[in-house]
Amino acid sequence: MTRRQLAAVFLVNAIGYLCVATILVDRGYRRQLAARTGVNAYGYRGVARVGKTSGERRLVVVGGSFAFGSGLQYADTIPALMSGPLGRQPQPVHVANLSEPGAGAGTFVRALNDYAYLLPDVILIVDGYDPPSGLPPGGGRRASAVFRDIGYLPALPSGLVSPAAVSTDVDPLFDDSRHEDPGGCAGLFAERCDAMAAAVEWGLARKTAVVVVTPPAVSRRQAAEQRALLTALAGRFGSDDRLHHVNLQVPGALEDGLSGARRITREAAESCARQLVAEVLTILNGR
Amino acid sequence: MSAAAKDWWLRLVWLVAVFGAIVVLAPQPELTDRDMYVTFGRRIIVPDCSDVSCMRVLIGWFLERFPGTDVVKWSTYAVLANAAAALAVRRLSLTLGLTARAADFAMWFDALGFGPLFALFNPYTADPLMFALGAWLTDLLLRGRRGLPTALAAIGIFAKEFAAAPLWIVTIAAALRRDWRTAPSLLACALTVTLVWLSAQAALMVLFNYSLGDNPSADFLHGAYLAKWMRELSPRLALVAMVAEFGVLYLLFAAGLRLASADLRALVLASIPAALLLAYVQQPDRALWNFHFLVVPVAMLVVDRADWLMAWSVFVFYAAANLRFGAQLAAVPSAGLPMMLSFVLGLLMVVRTWRESPPRPIRVEGSRP
Numbered sequence: 001m002t003r004r005q006l007a008a009v010f011l012v013n014a015i016g017y018l019c020v021a022t023i024l025v026d027r028g029y030r031r032q033l034a035a036r037t038g039v040n041a042y043g044y045r046g047v048a049r050v051g052k053t054s055g056e057r058r059l060v061v062v063g064g065s066f067a068f069g070s071g072l073q074y075a076d077t078i079p080a081l082m083s084g085p086l087g088r089q090p091q092p093v094h095v096a097n098l099s100e101p102g103a104g105a106g107t108f109v110r111a112l113n114d115y116a117y118l119l120p121d122v123i124l125i126v127d128g129y130d131p132p133s134g135l136p137p138g139g140g141r142r143a144s145a146v147f148r149d150i151g152y153l154p155a156l157p158s159g160l161v162s163p164a165a166v167s168t169d170v171d172p173l174f175d176d177s178r179h180e181d182p183g184g185c186a187g188l189f190a191e192r193c194d195a196m197a198a199a200v201e202w203g204l205a206r207k208t209a210v211v212v213v214t215p216p217a218v219s220r221r222q223a224a225e226q227r228a229l230l231t232a233l234a235g236r237f238g239s240d241d242r243l244h245h246v247n248l249q250v251p252g253a254l255e256d257g258l259s260g261a262r263r264i265t266r267e268a269a270e271s272c273a274r275q276l277v278a279e280v281l282t283i284l285n286g287r
Numbered sequence: 288m289s290a291a292a293k294d295w296w297l298r299l300v301w302l303v304a305v306f307g308a309i310v311v312l313a314p315q316p317e318l319t320d321r322d323m324y325v326t327f328g329r330r331i332i333v334p335d336c337s338d339v340s341c342m343r344v345l346i347g348w349f350l351e352r353f354p355g356t357d358v359v360k361w362s363t364y365a366v367l368a369n370a371a372a373a374l375a376v377r378r379l380s381l382t383l384g385l386t387a388r389a390a391d392f393a394m395w396f397d398a399l400g401f402g403p404l405f406a407l408f409n410p411y412t413a414d415p416l417m418f419a420l421g422a423w424l425t426d427l428l429l430r431g432r433r434g435l436p437t438a439l440a441a442i443g444i445f446a447k448e449f450a451a452a453p454l455w456i457v458t459i460a461a462a463l464r465r466d467w468r469t470a471p472s473l474l475a476c477a478l479t480v481t482l483v484w485l486s487a488q489a490a491l492m493v494l495f496n497y498s499l500g501d502n503p504s505a506d507f508l509h510g511a512y513l514a515k516w517m518r519e520l521s522p523r524l525a526l527v528a529m530v531a532e533f534g535v536l537y538l539l540f541a542a543g544l545r546l547a548s549a550d551l552r553a554l555v556l557a558s559i560p561a562a563l564l565l566a567y568v569q570q571p572d573r574a575l576w577n578f579h580f581l582v583v584p585v586a587m588l589v590v591d592r593a594d595w596l597m598a599w600s601v602f603v604f605y606a607a608a609n610l611r612f613g614a615q616l617a618a619v620p621s622a623g624l625p626m627m628l629s630f631v632l633g634l635l636m637v638v639r640t641w642r643e644s645p646p647r648p649i650r651v652e653g654s655r656p
Contacts, residue, residue, distance in 0.1 A: 001433065001472045001475070006471055006472060006475055009475040009478075009479060010475060010478070013475070013478045013479060013482055016482045016485075016486060017478075017482060017485070019486075019489075020482070020485045020486055020489045023489040023492070023493060024489065027492060027493075041493075041496070042496070048335075048496050049334075049335050049496065050334045050335060050494075050495055050496045051333070051334025051335050051495070051496075053335075150493070150494060151494075152493045152494065
């Protein structure tokens, strides 16, 4: 081996070791972040999984700030509260919360495509408060080229904003002080309804049970939107018995957080989680 | 066919015949890693795998290419790899400057040592391949080869990480000898193989969520596997397991170091970090046999000085003890007595050697200009 060849080998090694060291440091930092925020190395909340063992059942949750649990400790979020009882089933159900803070319904299909490898048995689509065109702060996980290419979300630099710093951005169309007639899914809510229908269609096309979840309404206009959405979905997919609906209208469910943003109370979150667990188990055990 | 090739084939046939007989007579182990290795072999990549063995897919994958039941395939692999290991130790002994007689003894002491015989009893392990690679790679490196041992080690790490160890041992030994002509190229080989292993680990972690799981080996700050091993075994059992691993070879090895060349001593010294590391992260009584390719040749420096009867007597008692301890042959009497006799005869051998004036140290051929 000549000196030049030897130098080339050492150079390649140096670059290689630097790359490996970066990955290992990133993994270590990601573990710390995951302990704090629940967001794992693949950019979703829950125990990281990229495969599915035989007999394992999987629930994925898509949504925005409400489903993500903005302003809450990870353990207090609805999907996290569901993961306990579902994980203790004789045939455990793994919960993957794909929601991102600020993500509108327009991002749901993209999220489902990004995580199609999770092979969900049930999809919970949460029609939250974010505007349908809403995007997570900084672009969320899709801002990372590494995530877009290989599905791994590097922690260095942190792509996801800490949930405690995110305020719930309520769709201005839900403001009751507005005077114009929203006109249901054919009117002002068309974008939201179309995006929700596309997400539902994604799941049904893959023979997966889909549960549309309507959270506690923040206004009369949102309640009207939820009714319009359900009517539209029933009209389009009504004959498909894999489509389900859970209405989470818990009185006094929302409170103002320290940041001024509205968030669900711990008691309401527990109540919602119980309701959703019951529905998911009915679907899975009835199949 | 040349006479040397004929001899080689004859030795191989003998070794395969002996190992084959042992496999047939050995009982079936109750606990094995069979399912794990077979699964890895069938699927190559197992998403979310959380075990230190997740990347040890090579042997399982290779054996899956052949027809037959798992027990037949894995036992055949153990027989052939153990035979290759014994032949490689013989060749390495010659490279290290031992006589042909000592090299033949090295082959048989190695073949009927604890490690290979335990692998014949429980073949669902990468150990036999590592036994062969340890000796083979060291021999190739000492003969000045670089490309082939690097390529073999880079493939071997997918059976077990130990495949990288010989490259580091020979590199450190070269540095200890201040052989700055060969040390850089050896270092390049060792670094490259280690990088291949680390890169594969990192890629599998990132792409397929591989992790070390809660395996005690990964708990480096709390005693790793050594702590678990010490907790589970009583001090007496731990001592018995450690003594049984090399048996009389401990004694002969210690005495042989006095007769070994500076080059051979450097190799032994260079293997200490790897041996300590391996004994810390693995079951120590099994991990240390990986260094057989240095222990056995050094021990044979003493055996070579003994007369025919004494040398073969030690071997017979040593092998008898290992057939019980390692291969777990029920037909063989308890290992205690043969082991004790091998120690007594070994001690006599050492005393005789000690009384003689030590010969001039043997030099490793081709390792230095």
